[in-house]
Amino acid sequence: DAKTTQPPSMDCAEGRAANLPCNHSTISGNEYVYWYRQIHSQGPQYIIHGLKNNETNEMASLIITEDRKSSTLILPHATLRDTAVYYCIVRGRFGNEKLTFGTGTRLTIIP
Amino acid sequence: SAVISQKPSRDICQRGTSLTIQCQVDSQVTMMFWYRQQPGQSLTLIATANQGSEATYESGFVIDKFPISRPNLTFSTLTVSNMSPEDSSIYLCSVGKDRGFTYGYTFGSGTRLTVV
Numbered sequence: 001d002a003k004t005t006q007p008p009s010m011d012c013a014e015g016r017a018a019n020l021p022c023n024h025s026t027i028s029g030n031e032y033v034y035w036y037r038q039i040h041s042q043g044p045q046y047i048i049h050g051l052k053n054n055e056t057n058e059m060a061s062l063i064i065t066e067d068r069k070s071s072t073l074i075l076p077h078a079t080l081r082d083t084a085v086y087y088c089i090v091r092g093r094f095g096n097e098k099l100t101f102g103t104g105t106r107l108t109i110i111p
Numbered sequence: 112s113a114v115i116s117q118k119p120s121r122d123i124c125q126r127g128t129s130l131t132i133q134c135q136v137d138s139q140v141t142m143m144f145w146y147r148q149q150p151g152q153s154l155t156l157i158a159t160a161n162q163g164s165e166a167t168y169e170s171g172f173v174i175d176k177f178p179i180s181r182p183n184l185t186f187s188t189l190t191v192s193n194m195s196p197e198d199s200s201i202y203l204c205s206v207g208k209d210r211g212f213t214y215g216y217t218f219g220s221g222t223r224l225t226v227v
Contacts, residue, residue, distance in 0.1 A: 044203075099216055
């Protein structure tokens with residue numbers, strides 16, 4: 001079973017910041033939080049990952065709470081192309097551990 | 112990141128037949144994964160394929176139904192055998208740790224299978 005809980009759907013106005021929450025209350029000390037997204041009819045795409053510090057890259061920012069039991073993915077200026085299903089995944093550090101997908105959040109960007 | 116070519120991109124098949132899906136990667140990778148995504152659902156892992164060893168199947172998936180080959184470090188196939196309409200799904204391959212992109216996994220664009 002997936003170790004994460006996400007809201008099933010969210011809307012966000014184009015140009016505004018989209019904040020997607022994820023609960024992972026059973027995360028262990030050596031597990032990372034990963035975010036992927038799946039745009040319609042495509043394979044999932046890696047966005048960002050983090051352990052305990054906040055992270056930022058060209059796509060998004062990841063805010064992880066101090067107790068690591070939850071996190072928020074932030075898309076700073078959402079565009080219509082950000083409409084997708086976003087998956088929050090918890091997994092170990094090493095590269096060959098399988099990914100277990102939950103149900104994700106369907107984010108719709110409203111013009 | 113690795114570039115994955117998955118074939119065919121879509122197919123319509125008769126029940127009782129089999130379809131083999133190919134996954135080609137442009138670099139050598141240790142692990143390859145096969146997923147199924149049923150209509151409107153999330154991704155479910157079918158099996159993990161290591162080069163030179165038997166694939167490891169997840170609960171609910173068996174080798175007779177989903178035989179997998181992994182002849183080298185850049186290629187794998189998944190066969191969907193004796194198909195029924197319930198096998199209509201998108202099948203995706205994914206690669207694990209590879210040079211230049213050690214943290215995220217890369218996915219193919221998927222094979223959309225319809226069984227009639």
